[in-house]
Amino acid sequence: MLPFPFDRDYMQLALAAGVVVGACAPLIGTFLVQRRLSLLGDGIGHLAFAGVAAGLLLGIWPVWAALAVAVAGALGLERLRSRGKASGDLALALFFYSGIAAGVVLVGLSDSFNAGLLTYLFGGILTVTRQDVLVVVGLGVVIVTAVAVCGRALFAVVLDEESSRVGGLPVDELNSLLAALTAVTVVAAMRVVGILLVAALMVLPVATAQVLARSFRATLYLSAVVGVVSVVVGLAAARIWGLAPGGTIVLVAAGAFGVTSVVFGRNHVRSGFLGG
Amino acid sequence: MTILSAEDVSFAYGDEVVLDSVSLTLDAGEFVALVGPNGSGKSTLLRVLLGLLRPTAGQVRVFGEDPRNLHDRWRVGYVPQRPNLAREVPASVEEVVAAGRLARSGWRSRMGAADRIAIDHALEAVALRDLRDRPVSELSGGQQQRSFIAKALASEPDLLILDEPVAGVDAESQKRFADSLTHLVDEHGAGVLLVSHEVGAVAHALDRVVVLKKKILFDGPPSELAGTGVRLGVEAADLPLWLEGLG
Numbered sequence: 001m002l003p004f005p006f007d008r009d010y011m012q013l014a015l016a017a018g019v020v021v022g023a024c025a026p027l028i029g030t031f032l033v034q035r036r037l038s039l040l041g042d043g044i045g046h047l048a049f050a051g052v053a054a055g056l057l058l059g060i061w062p063v064w065a066a067l068a069v070a071v072a073g074a075l076g077l078e079r080l081r082s083r084g085k086a087s088g089d090l091a092l093a094l095f096f097y098s099g100i101a102a103g104v105v106l107v108g109l110s111d112s113f114n115a116g117l118l119t120y121l122f123g124g125i126l127t128v129t130r131q132d133v134l135v136v137v138g139l140g141v142v143i144v145t146a147v148a149v150c151g152r153a154l155f156a157v158v159l160d161e162e163s164s165r166v167g168g169l170p171v172d173e174l175n176s177l178l179a180a181l182t183a184v185t186v187v188a189a190m191r192v193v194g195i196l197l198v199a200a201l202m203v204l205p206v207a208t209a210q211v212l213a214r215s216f217r218a219t220l221y222l223s224a225v226v227g228v229v230s231v232v233v234g235l236a237a238a239r240i241w242g243l244a245p246g247g248t249i250v251l252v253a254a255g256a257f258g259v260t261s262v263v264f265g266r267n268h269v270r271s272g273f274l275g276g
Numbered sequence: 277m278t279i280l281s282a283e284d285v286s287f288a289y290g291d292e293v294v295l296d297s298v299s300l301t302l303d304a305g306e307f308v309a310l311v312g313p314n315g316s317g318k319s320t321l322l323r324v325l326l327g328l329l330r331p332t333a334g335q336v337r338v339f340g341e342d343p344r345n346l347h348d349r350w351r352v353g354y355v356p357q358r359p360n361l362a363r364e365v366p367a368s369v370e371e372v373v374a375a376g377r378l379a380r381s382g383w384r385s386r387m388g389a390a391d392r393i394a395i396d397h398a399l400e401a402v403a404l405r406d407l408r409d410r411p412v413s414e415l416s417g418g419q420q421q422r423s424f425i426a427k428a429l430a431s432e433p434d435l436l437i438l439d440e441p442v443a444g445v446d447a448e449s450q451k452r453f454a455d456s457l458t459h460l461v462d463e464h465g466a467g468v469l470l471v472s473h474e475v476g477a478v479a480h481a482l483d484r485v486v487v488l489k490k491k492i493l494f495d496g497p498p499s500e501l502a503g504t505g506v507r508l509g510v511e512a513a514d515l516p517l518w519l520e521g522l523g
Contacts, residue, residue: 168349
């Protein structure tokens with residue numbers, strides 16, 4: 001059906017899940033970068049790790065457990081930040097370390113430090129099942145729909161929270177939505193690149209896009225394209241040379257940024273490349 | 277018609293009193309500057325007037341309503357002090373201005389023809405129409421500030437409140453800034469409250485100057501200020517630049 005290297009069933013499943021994640025992760029990442037919260041995905045990834053461990057311990061499918069813990073943690077983190085109880089990076093550190101510590105303790109209790117856990121930590125895109133793909137597609141639909149409906153308002157809030165509040169936008173709710181969408185993205189992406197690399201797929205394509213784009217909208221779309229291309233090229237390279245796919249996808253995304261920065265330096269960008 | 281009023285408003289951060297029985301009004305079509313030395317409570321008063329802070333005593337009314345429960349919030353435009361723009365993501369001037377339109381059109385609705393006209397008008401008012409596709413991060417400080425004024429104008433507000441909008445802005449941008457504010461007052465009958473150290477550029481257009489230092493020290497036309505002997509109680513080096521443009 002598809003040519004090499006996507007001729008096998010497992011590669012086609014990997015491609016389907018990867019394309020969805022490659023497109024969705026940078027969509028959310030663009031808002032996080034604008035808000036200077038590039039590492040939020042990393043922090044929530046550690047909460048997702050605790051969720052995966054809890055799922056293994058309780059016999060619940062780890063993806064659902066990770067989703068519940070990550071969304072709850074993300075909302076808690078946002079609440080802590082918005083109420084001024086802790087600065088953004090302090091709140092992040094608090095959840096970051098608590099999440100990983102809880103995960104380690106739960107893994108110890110369940111005695112399940114096995115290959116299944118490693119696929120969540122380092123990614124296991126070549127082992128995704130049809131059920132995994134359906135879940136990833138479902139989460140992707142949630143992300144794209146939310147951005148399509150609330151994208152302009154989310155942009156207004158990340159641009160200037162205070163004047164958005166004065167203008168009557170539901171700032172607290174939109175901030176919570178962005179935190180929850182970040183958690184959903186992390187859970188969708190953890191099977192593709194792994195919890196440890198999930199933030200990279202949210203941020204690196206955005207870094208590449210911002211070199212070329214001259215508007216927020218162009219950054220949003222271009223980062224999604226870069227994310228998809230990184231996944232496709234990374235998967236192909238992993239199959240051809242027998243590399244770890246999660247790491248290869250992230251290295252491709254990092255390489256894309258390096259090449260783009262060198263080829264399209266600031267002078268090229270200022271002369272106008274991609275508009276709104 | 278009074279569109280903004282503060283009656284005996286006080287505010288304290290813990291034991292530190294920042295505002296002490298401040299009373300202030302602003303009418304439609306009136307252009308008022310609120311000035312005072314650093315730490316005089318200007319920004320706190322502004323936040324109380326906007327409903328972002330609850331006064332410890334006294335009452336604020338915006339269009340006759342509590343600003344925290346204002347029904348038509350688009351009627352209040354707000355330009356914050358030096359918006360904190362991330363250089364990492366390029367937002368174009370038009371996108372920034374369009375974000376201000378959400379207060380009027382509703383944050384879930386799609387942009388319509390009336391929204392586009394209002395955005396064009398706002399860009400025209402601050403003379404940034406030619407730069408609408410340019411990333412804001414590539415503009416000068418003055419042009420950036422004008423783009424945020426246009427963002428506030430995009431909702432076609434009846435009351436515009438600006439917090440230190442011309443701090444560190446070049447003379448050309450200050451003139452453009454003054455023109456856009458007088459246009460809003462004269463052509464649209466909006467009320468403007470300008471909180472600033474530097475009102476020299478708009479001194480000729482002001483209806484009143486209000487001098488604040490925890491309390492209101494002066495409230496009247498700029499021409500009367502020089503003869504009142506108002507002292508701001510700060511060292512000469514700290515005196516606000518606006519004094520040079522008054523009288």
